[in-house]
Amino acid sequence: MISFSSDYTKGAxxxxxxxxxxxxFEQNTGYGTDRHCEAAAEKIRKACGLDDAQIFFLVGGTQTNQTIIDMVLGPYEGVVAATTGHIAAHEAGAIEFSGHKVLTIDCHGEETDTAKYGDNIGKISATALTELLERFYGDDNHEHMVFPGAVYISHPTEYGTLYTKRELNDISAVCRQYQIxxxxxxxxxxxxLMSRRTDVTIQDIAGAVDVFxxxxxxVGAxxxxxxVFTHKDAVKHPIPIIKQHGALLAKGWLLGVQFDTLFTDDLYFEISRNAIDMAELVKEGLVKKGYKMFLDSPTNQQFVIMDNEKLKEFDGKVGYGxxxxxxxxxxxxxxxxxxxxxxxxxxKLMELL
Incomplete structure (x- = not known):
């Protein structure tokens, strides 16, 4: 069977x-204090254009989202996210489990001739964020409510859509105005970053956000x-918080070695480009065969509307999400x-289709 079910089905x-x-067979110090983690951190700082960034390494996405959000929020604060955001929809309430509410913003796209949704599905806008914050602080009872203490976005979104540089900077400006x-x-x-339709670089992200x-x-690990905390000493004592979340890997050098490798000779970006090239081939093949795309994704996730009877033919032949x-x-x-x-x-996928 061939699988296109996700982008973490292969090893490294x-x-x-x-x-x-x-x-x-090296003997390294533990918990990310080794030379490999430091080498990886320096290469990441250089790629981001951040001399003083605070960098550490965790194992998985849900663990990372929960740990970071708990780091930046007070006990009475929640995090703002799109209704379709990963922390709101697909992490089994991990953020709420750590004591913080997810405050959602609707994020609907517009239907087009070729796809059900346009470029805005999955994204929050600066306008919608401003409205949420104004509504909260305009409520005379807001001291008795969950404060919007941080904003969460993903790039790409759950629907494979991307923020533009202007959109990213506009959201950043709102966050800085409200000091969140x-x-x-x-x-x-x-x-x-490697999408053919983006104007955002890793340096742009580093300049717009507080942590990513x-x-x-x-992506290859x-x-x-x-x-990456973009400001020096953004978190005063990160290690205890990471450890409280069960996220401090004793053999931290295993993470350092991997990211040191990924950020040597632009490997991370080269292998990411391959996924985009292959996704464009998938999209081109689907359209040629007459399938209707659910939306026009510019990244490695391609969404297609399939007849339920056709899906039965995939059983045991192709993996999909x-x-x-x-x-x-x-x-x-x-x-x-x-x-x-x-x-x-x-x-092979096209043959099965």
Missing amino acids: HPNILQRLAETN PLFLDGARLGYG YIGGTK MFGEAV FWEKYDDTHTVIRFATDWATTKEDVE
């Missing part, structure tokens, strides 16, 4: 496996996410490419 890039093997941190989930950041993370689990019910006879599914997807993989 061969360069990472080689480096892990080469360093396997802006947090960008970058689980698929490489695929957003560079996803490795879905065996596991791992690199957290269920997205949502479209109507009584059709379902929206997702095909996700990744850093290692090949043209042969795409050709």
